[in-house]
Amino acid sequence: xxxxxxAGGYATRLWPITRRRPKMLLPVGETTVIDGVLQSLEDDDxxxxxxxxxxxxxxxxxxxxxxxxxYEKVQLSVESTADEDExxxxxxxLAQLIDREGIDDDLFVIGGDNLIGFDPSEFLDFFEERDGxxxxxxxxxxxxxxxxxxxxxxxxxRVIDFQEKPDHPKSTLVSIxxxxxxxxxxxxxxxxxxxxxxxxxxxxxxxxxxxxxxxAFTFDDVWFDIGTPESYFETVEWKLDxxxxxxxxxxxxxxxxxxxxxxxxxAEVTDSSLDRxxxxxxxxxxxxxxxxxxxxxxxxxxxxxxxxxxIINR
Numbered sequence: 250x251x252x253x254x255x256a257g258g259y260a261t262r263l264w265p266i267t268r269r270r271p272k273m274l275l276p277v278g279e280t281t282v283i284d285g286v287l288q289s290l291e292d293d294d295x296x297x298x299x300x301x302x303x304x305x306x307x308x309x310x311x312x313x314x315x316x317x318x319x320y321e322k323v324q325l326s327v328e329s330t331a332d333e334d335e336x337x338x339x340x341x342x343l344a345q346l347i348d349r350e351g352i353d354d355d356l357f358v359i360g361g362d363n364l365i366g367f368d369p370s371e372f373l374d375f376f377e378e379r380d381g382x383x384x385x386x387x388x389x390x391x392x393x394x395x396x397x398x399x400x401x402x403x404x405x406x407r408v409i410d411f412q413e414k415p416d417h418p419k420s421t422l423v424s425i426x427x428x429x430x431x432x433x434x435x436x437x438x439x440x441x442x443x444x445x446x447x448x449x450x451x452x453x454x455x456x457x458x459x460x461x462x463x464x465a466f467t468f469d470d471v472w473f474d475i476g477t478p479e480s481y482f483e484t485v486e487w488k489l490d491x492x493x494x495x496x497x498x499x500x501x502x503x504x505x506x507x508x509x510x511x512x513x514x515x516a517e518v519t520d521s522s523l524d525r526x527x528x529x530x531x532x533x534x535x536x537x538x539x540x541x542x543x544x545x546x547x548x549x550x551x552x553x554x555x556x557x558x559x560i561i562n563r
Contacts, residue, residue: 254361255358295373299322375466395423414449434457434461510523
């Protein structure tokens with residue numbers, strides 16, 4: 250089978266940090282958001298090619314990352330968009346990619362901005378056992394949170410109802426961006442020809458489960474949907490287990506380093522206090538008190554007390 254890792258979003262809620270950096274390449278501890286999934290697929294013998302689906306704006310960054318990491322199965326597939334307003338929608342982009350790359354095998358699809366606690370290979374085991382379309386589902390524990398996702402209703406592990414971003418969720422079990430389809434269930438063109446919603450993949454799942462059985466792989470491990478500064482901090486906090494990570498090539502002098510702090514290579518922190526702060530490479534912090542703050546590469550701040558800030562060089 251083949252795999253598609255979705256990395257075509259522009260992450261506008263994380264701007265300016267992601268204005269020129271794809272959020273899938275944001276550091277999370279000693280790795281990045283996307284590398285856990287890519288490495289798992291690299292190691293799974295069932296996967297032939299992993300198509301990393303992105304846009305023209307971020308293609309060069311991903312190409313360089315693939316080369317740097319030495320992935321052998323990962324192949325970049327670029328949609329012809331360079332701006333948020335030009336997006337095809339996820340379903341539309343999938344249909345175009347399948348046509349562009351000539352995919353006619355079973356297919357695994359996962360969001361590149363999701364950090365999941367289970368190994369994708371476990372999900373693929375489940376998919377093979379069910380011999381039909383499958384999705385991964387997670388209990389977010391809050392009906393308010395459930396409003397932002399596709400709500401799944403199950404009979405055993407069979408999906409019997411699906412609601413995309415309901416105003417009044419009946420439960421808290423939601424579908425995450427993790428799907429597997431047999432080759433004959435890749436019916437995106439049929440779906441789109443019926444004037445259906447081309448955006449969220451949940452609309453396609455809702456349509457598909459009315460055509461054929463769809464199964465749900467439910468899991469209790471962690472899941473982070475990285476779309477806001479808050480969710481990014483939560484992800485880093487989990488990865489660091491609340492602690493701090495100081496790169497050996499960073500300089501930290503006469504400073505208090507609190508919880509969930511990541512100081513990257515070449516950064517300098519002096520005479521400062523940092524808590525829940527992420528300092529990108531080659532940034533300089535002097536005489537500052539920072540909390541819930543992200544400093545981009547080469548930023549220089551001195552004499553500031555800041556909370557809840559995202560700062561980059563223009």
